[in-house]
Amino acid sequence: MSATDRACIIGAGCSGFTMAKRLKDHGVAYDCFEMSDNIGGNWYYKNPNGRSSCYQSLHIDTSKWRLAFEDYPVPESWPDFPHHSQIQQYFNDYVDHFQLRDTITFNTSVEAAVRLDSGAWEITLSNGETRQYRWLIVANGHHWDARLPDYPGLESFAGYQTHSHHYLDPFEPYDYRGKRVVVVGAGNSAMDIASELSQRPICEKLFVSMRRGVWVLPKYVNGKPVDKTPMPGWIPRRMLRALARRKIKELTGNPEDYGLPRPDHEPLDAHPSISSEFLTRVGSGDITPKGAIDHIDANGVVFVDGSREDVDAILWATGYQISFPFFSDPALQAPENRFPLFKRMVKPGYENLYFLGLAQAVPTLVNFAEQQSKWIVEAIGGAYSLPTDDSMKQIINTDEKTYLGNFYDTPRHTMQCEFDPYVADLQKDLALGRRRAGKV
Numbered sequence: 299m300s301a302t303d304r305a306c307i308i309g310a311g312c313s314g315f316t317m318a319k320r321l322k323d324h325g326v327a328y329d330c331f332e333m334s335d336n337i338g339g340n341w342y343y344k345n346p347n348g349r350s351s352c353y354q355s356l357h358i359d360t361s362k363w364r365l366a367f368e369d370y371p372v373p374e375s376w377p378d379f380p381h382h383s384q385i386q387q388y389f390n391d392y393v394d395h396f397q398l399r400d401t402i403t404f405n406t407s408v409e410a411a412v413r414l415d416s417g418a419w420e421i422t423l424s425n426g427e428t429r430q431y432r433w434l435i436v437a438n439g440h441h442w443d444a445r446l447p448d449y450p451g452l453e454s455f456a457g458y459q460t461h462s463h464h465y466l467d468p469f470e471p472y473d474y475r476g477k478r479v480v481v482v483g484a485g486n487s488a489m490d491i492a493s494e495l496s497q498r499p500i501c502e503k504l505f506v507s508m509r510r511g512v513w514v515l516p517k518y519v520n521g522k523p524v525d526k527t528p529m530p531g532w533i534p535r536r537m538l539r540a541l542a543r544r545k546i547k548e549l550t551g552n553p554e555d556y557g558l559p560r561p562d563h564e565p566l567d568a569h570p571s572i573s574s575e576f577l578t579r580v581g582s583g584d585i586t587p588k589g590a591i592d593h594i595d596a597n598g599v600v601f602v603d604g605s606r607e608d609v610d611a612i613l614w615a616t617g618y619q620i621s622f623p624f625f626s627d628p629a630l631q632a633p634e635n636r637f638p639l640f641k642r643m644v645k646p647g648y649e650n651l652y653f654l655g656l657a658q659a660v661p662t663l664v665n666f667a668e669q670q671s672k673w674i675v676e677a678i679g680g681a682y683s684l685p686t687d688d689s690m691k692q693i694i695n696t697d698e699k700t701y702l703g704n705f706y707d708t709p710r711h712t713m714q715c716e717f718d719p720y721v722a723d724l725q726k727d728l729a730l731g732r733r734r735a736g737k738v
Contacts, residue, residue: 304328305678306421306431308408308624311339312389313655313667314437316367319396320671326678329431331423333407337393340441341385344466349442351487354467355494356382358664359486359572361523364717365664367392378523385664411624417650433678436622437654437667443621445709446614447482450593455612457597462487462615468500478608480505480599482591483615484512485569485710489576491613496584505607506580507599509590511559513566516549517574524572525661535719539566539704556580558587567704569658569714617710620656635709638694641727642715643670646687646694652677657715669721673728682731697723 305321307314310332321328334347343352357379358365365385366372370392376384393399410422411434419434444461458472462483468474479501481492488506496504517524533541546565554560556577579585590602598608620632630645631637639645642657652674655667676682684690701720705711732738 304431305433305435306408306411306419306429307331307435307437308411309339309437309439310334310337310393310402310404311437311439311655312341312664313439313670314339314435315389315393315398315402316665316668317435317437317654317671317674318398318401320668320675321678322396322398322401324675324679326675328401329429330402331406331408331421332402332404333424335404336390337399337402338386338389339439341382341389343382343386349439351441351463352382353462353465353487353491356490358382358385359517360662360664361517361525363523363526364662367665367668370395378526379517408624410626412626413648413651419650433650433652435652435654435674436656438622438624440620440656440713441618443619444614445617445619447616449591452594454596455594457610457612459612459614462491462613463618465491465613468495472611474611475500476502477610478503478505479611479613480507480588480607480609481613481615482507483617484508484510485571485615485617486573488615489514489571489573491615492585493573493575493579495613496579498584503586503607504584505586505588505599505609507588507591507601508559510563511553511561512568512571513546513553513561514550514577515546515565515570515572517572519545519549542566550577556587559589563706567706569705569710570660619709620713635712637712638698640684640690640694641670641673641697641724642713642720643674644684644690646690649684656713657720658711658713659715659717659720662717666715666717666720669724673724676728676731681735681737682728683735684731685734 305326305328307317307328307330310330314330315337318328318330334345336342340350341352342350361378362372362376362380372388407424408421409424412420414420418430418432421429421431444463446461474495479495481488492504492506495501543565557580580587588601592600592602598606600606620635620637622630639653643652654670655663657666659666701715702711705714
């Protein structure tokens with residue numbers, strides 16, 4: 299077997315190693331390169347490669363009922379919403395159970411990936427070695443390249459500032475005790491961190507700056523994890539959304555009743571912000587909601603309503619950029635986080651290049667790539683055939699309208715994907731692709 303009959307996997311997070319398992323099961327030769335010293339990627343707390351966004355108190359917002367791999371159940375003893383250390387142990391157990399660890403090359407990053415005229419991918423590794431592969435599978439994640447805003451006066455701020463990506467706990471790497479802090483953002487990390495820091499023994503005062511109001515979903519409904527019992531698949535999608543919106547409003551009431559900004563959108567028109575603590579902290583006075591930032595001065599923040607607050611620290615929970623630092627091809631970059639793909643995996647014209655886990659999947663991303671890996675291995679093995687480039691572009695446009703049409707326009711919402719409808723659609727596409735390949 300020549301080098302070009304092999305697949306290259308970039309990254310050994312949950313997307314990379316589940317793809318490795320699928321290739322191994324189907325007898326496809328591969329190399330998997332991981333820049334860190336262990337698997338886990340984003341869920342590897344204090345990952346020495348600097349790519350983990352885990353903070354010490356983090357629990358996953360997806361319940362254990364929805365995140366498990368199909369062929370490797372989560373431990374029955376787990377709580378409904380496991381701690382990040384449990385997720386990482388589960389990942390390590392998975393890799394060892396299926397004997398994948400020896401197939402992963404650790405402490406080795408892919409520095410460059412160039413498509414040759416022959417169609418093969420030339421891969422340059424951090425050790426200086428160059429190899430060629432027939433297929434390239436990108437699983438480098440999209441929660442590591444922190445996106446920072448640029449407000450007037452930001453450079454003059456004399457206090458401490460950091461992105462939530464670098465937050466570990468209330469004491470390391472910065473001691474927040476007795477400090478006046480503003481958390482900027484309204485996503486899950488912002489709410490988790492704000493809820494933690496706002497406890498009275500920690501911050502003197504905690505502000506949360508939101509550009510727009512959000513609907514905060516609880517983790518439990520009627521004593522059960524909110525994602526444990528999904529709506530029946532036969533109910534039309536539009537009706538499902540209408541029913542879910544009504545239920546959310548019944549459960550949480552109006553955000554402005556808590557002192558939060560009024561949302562300019564309906565529930566489920568934004569990526570879900572899930573917290574069972576945040577609204578209580580706001581209602582208890584531990585968190586003071588503020589609107590958008592207008593500008594920043596040496597010792598404080600001025601908001602668009604004209605109010606100003608002295609602060610010692612700013613914590614930016616402002617999301618991430620999609621980045622592929624190993625690609626020099628401009629067509630393989632994602633300006634404004636826009637990177638439309640056929641079935642969230644293939645860019646037309648690059649049919650031997652696959653992207654894994656490149657989605658904001660609701661409710662789960664952990665086993666999202668497991669579903670994608672089934673599709674990819676059939677494409678690699680010839681059991682599935684892609685449609686023409688023109689057909690793919692048309693389908694991409696249709697899918698983008700389907701999955702993104704309800705969300706307001708922001709870099710946060712360029713990869714939204716509902717897990718169950720996506721997987722059902724993937725099964726339909728697999729059947730079409732098998733017919734195109736003459737395998738049925």
